[in-house]
Amino acid sequence: MATAAQTDTKIELYRDLARQLRVDSIRCSTAAGSGHPTSSLSAADLIAVLLAGHLRYDFGQPDNPANDHLIFSKGHASPLIYAMFKAAGAISDDELMTFRKFGSRLEGHPTPILPWVDVATGSLGQGLPIGVGIALAGKRVLDAPYHVWILVGDSESAEGSIWEAFDHAGHEGLANLTAILDVNRLGQRGPTELEWDMGAYAARVRAFGVDPIVIDGHDPAEIDDAYGRARGAGRPTAILARTVKGKGVSFIENKEGWHGKALDPEQAKQAIAELGGETRSRTFAVAKPERWDRPSMQRSGSLALKTYTEPIATRKAYGEALAALGAARKDVVVLDAEVSNSTHAEDFKKTAPDRFFEMYIAEQQMVAAAVGMQVLGLVPFASTFAAFMTRAFDFIRMAAISRASIRLCGSHAGVSIGEDGPSQMALEDLAMMRAVHGSTVFYPCDANQTARLVGLMAERGGISYLRTTREKTPILYTDRLEEFRVGGSRIVRGGQPDDAVAVIAAGITVHEAIKAAEEVKGTIKVRVIDAYSVKPIDTAALVDAVRATGGRLCVVEDHWIEGGLGDAVLAALAEAGVAGNIQRFVHLAVRDMPGSGTPAELLDGAGISARHIVNAVRELAPERPRGG
């Protein structure tokens, strides 16, 4: 046990650090002329005690796998996290004062361009579910010693994703996770729903399977005790800290109208005086973790992807490719949102159950967990119906800002799913995924292609997306399977310099396009391009098709007319400077709201079946065969 004197010294240290964090939070935001000092001040004591007393983190070696993880889910408290980095000696005072300036690493909200930041935050309600992913992998895949601490705002507890996170933390018994709720009572525009009703927070958290620890968030001794209990607990914990927004500066404490507002220089001077004056830039010792070697993720074998000869759904090929990846690589993990028997992620579960994560019907938590797991160098694949990926769009968008490498698979794309109707049909997923920074978007049409693209995704950085089909599709490819590539395409019919019309398709419509090409064979030479790499798209192949056909193009896709393959083709041709060589362009895509029916009825009803392609081709073809 610590003596009373030792305790006093420790508490004094905490107070000194908290004072410096507060002063620096004010200094850097005032210098920037913007930022969130009051949201930083409420959490300064919580962070001071964590940094100096409980965090195990080697700031000189941020990639030490034994390091604890600390995520500011309330990313707007960035002055505080940067002040903390300075206090830990990771950045200089000069760099701190570049906060929010053009070119600075210290952006308005933290991002992983800083080596001590795991993930970007700033869209509220995301840090906690990401932390769940880090804790989950730590417990179930890595058996890691680290603890995951997440500073959560009280306002953001209105986001459902926070409760998805508590639910999963409780269900999985993540004793290595502690949420630190900064209950400062005030949101951006006024009081939160629950204000300081600590009992209500405690009841909610407990009901979701997480142990609440209610404390005064400005009492270093209480905070100290709570962290000790949290790390030692056998269950996930939530420290519910009653705090005061703007704490320590009388004229902003617990006042409305001060969210996201920097103090002006005069106010800052006064505030710093109240806090005890400018502190010297002191560096505080942070405990390093004990040495721990991460289990080897060495590849256990070469990747043995199946080769198919009989019709099979691309979603099934996805599942079997995952299983093959799981056998070859220990770093591949798979998550699914309670539809693994539809997406076929269950094929991975059968062979690598320890690396399969059932996320139930919580798509936001699923994508967040994938982001968390890639922080640890794992290679996550996450799947659900493509339509329901829209549920996680904000998480996917933020994953790009996190520079995360995650792989998503959306099954049951398009009207071709049939009877289930439009709620289950993804008709906007290509538009959504194309508009994600640095994304790769694949839409395969047969099982062999699917398997190879899944293999490519495992090697690919950034956010990649695979769109799969519900129905069985014929096998098109049995040779040159190694040639499928990011940015590739394949000519499946025609390919001569005198092709009359080019039909550009992907996924299910490739088969319709082939049927159409067969039907007009003999009268019109049709080139059918399988544009399986929707982003990046194979610009060279498109340009060549324009040249060959004199610019007679038909794009056919099982997607709304906006934002999908058609837009991608036009943008690529424009970027290549050959838009002007487009003679005629017919875009077959879904324009009216579909209903239920058989896949064939719905493809035809949407105007994207072979019959419609035949009509388009006939309309596009020159009066007589070119050169004929």
Add this chain to the structure above:
Amino acid sequence: MATAAQTDTKIELYRDLARQLRVDSIRCSTAAGSGHPTSSLSAADLIAVLLAGHLRYDFGQPDNPANDHLIFSKGHASPLIYAMFKAAGAISDDELMTFRKFGSRLEGHPTPILPWVDVATGSLGQGLPIGVGIALAGKRVLDAPYHVWILVGDSESAEGSIWEAFDHAGHEGLANLTAILDVNRLGQRGPTELEWDMGAYAARVRAFGVDPIVIDGHDPAEIDDAYGRARGAGRPTAILARTVKGKGVSFIENKEGWHGKALDPEQAKQAIAELGGETRSRTFAVAKPERWDRPSMQRSGSLALKTYTEPIATRKAYGEALAALGAARKDVVVLDAEVSNSTHAEDFKKTAPDRFFEMYIAEQQMVAAAVGMQVLGLVPFASTFAAFMTRAFDFIRMAAISRASIRLCGSHAGVSIGEDGPSQMALEDLAMMRAVHGSTVFYPCDANQTARLVGLMAERGGISYLRTTREKTPILYTDRLEEFRVGGSRIVRGGQPDDAVAVIAAGITVHEAIKAAEEVKGTIKVRVIDAYSVKPIDTAALVDAVRATGGRLCVVEDHWIEGGLGDAVLAALAEAGVAGNIQRFVHLAVRDMPGSGTPAELLDGAGISARHIVNAVRELAPERPRGG
């Protein structure tokens, strides 16, 4: 009090109805060859007692404003809802047997093409938050007598949006709302997280401010009692019903592997025999609501939109236009996700506080509530930062399937927000909103235009979206303000038949384009088009610009390069058949991940400032002025 004999008769009636609902659920799904009979059977007793004993609904007059509202949040139990419509005499047995067939109104999941269905469901976790919107408007705007009943699946309680809904129901004290949780223990691929832990469900619901009533979901008397208590309660209620999936048919009861699977004809025969044989198609009496006249929503005056002369942010003009709408129309309601002082929705709150809804940081619940309110004929506007609209994409997608008319406003679009950094910058919202069926997408560049577009949105059906800017922008328009229209654009510089280059811009980039045009004035004739209606876009104006300039186009936008204005322009020109007249096309858009900085630094850093437009125009212009 009812006599024992009366009670017996009532219970017998419930049993008869439940039997018919079960038999019909099996019959129609077996005829379809797909669907969810087991999920229907678990809830058959719950729905039988509701329909015959508690619902107040005039099936002959579905637009009676006094009708209760019943939403199947578990939309996959569509066989049950359609069997219920038949039992109520709303549809014939013949129509029931068209379930899931091409052209039938009885789609795989219910949609409002059926007059007794308020909203489309089938993406789980949405019916309850939509019901919250209906209840909220019933309580606060309409003072309506109806009760809102929502059948919720246990699996979908894993969605955070369910907890956003319970949170809001509790916070607003929605005594007119009852969630009926069908706890059948089994999800699609296996057991749910909580299985039959009724205590855990009760604790969660109670912690969120909703009174739980735990019952046996197959005991008509218990169900009957629970509904009576729920309607009479002074607080929102959740009936937590322990049920058995597939109840009533021995070989599917509580069995895994039976989700979303129709019985084959032989199995169906056996099942129906177990249930007591084919029932005759009996129609059951449903209590009609007492007459109630909806409060008049008569317009209280003409719309007095402001006219601005000084620079002001478009987001501020949005808020002031809302306030004007609120004064002129009693049917306008406004929702905001805890950022009303940023979106300026607070301007409406100040003048019409009774019709302003604070949704806290719960964007999914916000959009769902807007969808619920438009069911009642209200005219909802919902706002948050444009970046955070991505959080609600699945709800927006489903709103289109609901044929809902809602108006969304996303503020703080693009890199031009400045210091806050990329997490707060919407750079994918145009791509997202363009890919919503039947949507209208506006991106105004000045306050006068904004106000008029907000006026148009109030009159517009479907889903409309307004993108606003954080920074103050100069006033461009003081005349012909009545000419702004859906599908319109405006030429703000040039406009002669001999313009050399056309720059197509929207919002913030219009001002950059004007600066660029001024700079090259005298050497290059630039036409600047303000394409404020991004969808539908003004194709005629684009075609004219191509004709005038010989196809020399520059599109400049504060958005990722994919899916926004550039794609919209190319798609329109291709659809109009003039893509081939594009001589040169330069697309200035955001290509690299931005950081923090001033708006000017970030616009320039992204390559979309006046300087970059000048370079593009010089590159595009013909060697010497055309005709010169």
